[in-house]
Amino acid sequence: MSYRMPPEWAPHERTWMAWPGPNPTFRDDAELAAARTAWASVAHAVRRFEPVTMVHGPGQGASARELLGPDADLVERELDDAWMRDIGPTFVLDDEGRPAAVDWVFNGWGGQDWARWEHDSKIARRVADLAGVPVLSSALVNEGGAIHVDGEGTVLLTDTVQLGAGRNPGWSREQVEAEVHARLGTSKAIWLPHGLAGDYGTYGTQGHVDIVAAFAGPGRVVVHSQRDPAHPDHARSRTYLEILRGETDARGRPLEVVEVPAPTVLKDAEGDWVDYSYINHYLCNGGVVLCAFDDPNDEVAAGIFRRLFPGREVVPVDARTIFASGGGIHCITQQQPKSREQ
Template sequence: MTFRMPPEWAPHERTWMAWPGPNPTFTNDEELAEARVAWASVARAVRRFEPVTVVHGPGQGEGARELLGPDVDLVERELDDAWMRDIGPTFVTDEDGRLAAVDWVFNGWGAQDWARWEHDSKIARHVADLAEVPVLNSPLVNEGGAIHVDGEGTVLLTDTVQLGPGRNPDWTREQVEAEIHAKLGTTKAIWLPHGLAGDYGMYGTQGHVDIVAAFAKPGTVVVHSQQDPAHPDFVRSQTYVEILRGQTDAQGRPLEVVEIPAPTVLRDEEGDWVDYSYINHYLCNGAVILCGFGDPNDEIAANVFRDLFPEREVVLVDARTIFAGGGGIHCITQQQPAVRGTR
């Protein structure tokens, strides 16, 4: 039985999210309250287009309901953090349209000092149980934000995640590819050397690809393009474009590369380089939920996505609070594909 990961633009049954709770990512009550408002804004935006289930920690359901409204489904499970893309399962389907869930090993983004994962390492299995689908266990330390597929055999990866010392120090590139292909049904991996500069600071993932590049359709990939030479991502984004323009996908097509200009802001309030990126969007049924930054380039990015997805509504949601915690809209959402007999 062969499973494959459908592309994100394929129809969804629902979206899964996790509710922010007290943890090292949010250093005080004010930050936690702001995070909950931001997560709720994303959940409500997605809920306009498809069902949403939010997993919350014990005793947090009432507060979550107040912010999420009556239309979002809630379930209670023990949680450490709130990044469902990474702690949740990667859903895959077989040739008969049956659904399963890949449970990668999760170790706090490479066993980082601040991270906790006692409960988050079990969330993928909890979500699979709630979705009533079988689990495919993987020995690979990996997260959902570290992969992106086109649904036709191609997957994007980064050296500093799958081959990083905190995740899979004893694995070769060939071994990683073999396991990724076995679980996702892919046949070709395109490797980028690293992620954006800001993703290596506190709360960073050490190079997730979903903030760098993503397939928009088979043969087409959107790429983060930092326009200001003062930012370290100026050179990095040129590297990504050069690599991807020299690649073909699993079907032998040369990749069309669409550069998405980064927001104009370069540093956060603490003076650190930002990794604000429009690439970290989420495709749900009928919409593109796009990171907004209160930036002049927000509308430029929105227009690019309108051209790429003319049949979808582009919805901008302020993602600055989410990025302050270490990720974006894609990082806090996880799609469950629709299967035969559903949407």
């Protein structure tokens, strides 16, 4: 039996999320409260288009119910953190269109000293059980935000994640590709050398691709474009554009590369470079939930996504609080594709 990960724009059964609870990512009660408000805003936006199941830790259900409403679909399971894209399963479909769930090894984004993953390393299997689908175990240390597929054989990866010493020491590029292809049904990997500069800070993922580049259709990829030479991502985004413009997908098509300008803001209130990116959006049934930053380029990005997805409603959601904790809208959502039997 072979399996394939559908593209994000394929029909979804539902979206899975994880509710923020007390942990090192949210440094005090004020940050935790702000995170919960931000996560709830994303959940409400997604629920306009498809069901959302929110997993919360023991004793955290009341706060979730208060912000998500009485009709929210809540389930209680042990959690360490709240980044469902990374800790949850990667859903795939078998040859007959029946869903299964890939359970990658999760080790706290490369064993970072602040991270805890006793429970998060098990949540993919628990979500698969809740979804009623079989589990496909992988020996590869990987996260959902570290891959992006076009559904037609191509996957985006980054050197500093799958080949990083904190995740898969001793694995060769060929071994990583073989395992990824076996689990996702892909046949060609396009490697980018690194992620955005801000993603290597305290709560960074060390280079997730879903903040850098994402497929937006067969043969088409959106890419973060930092236009200001003062920002360290200016050179990085030039590198991504050069690589992707020279690539073809698994079917031999030259990639159509769509630049999405970064927000104009360069630093946060603490004076650190931001990695604000519109690439970290989430596609759901009939919608595009797009990161917003109260920035002039919010509408520029929204216009690009309206052109790319004319049949979908673009819904901007303020993502600054989520980015302050180390991720974006894509990082806190995980799609379960609809079975072809339905």
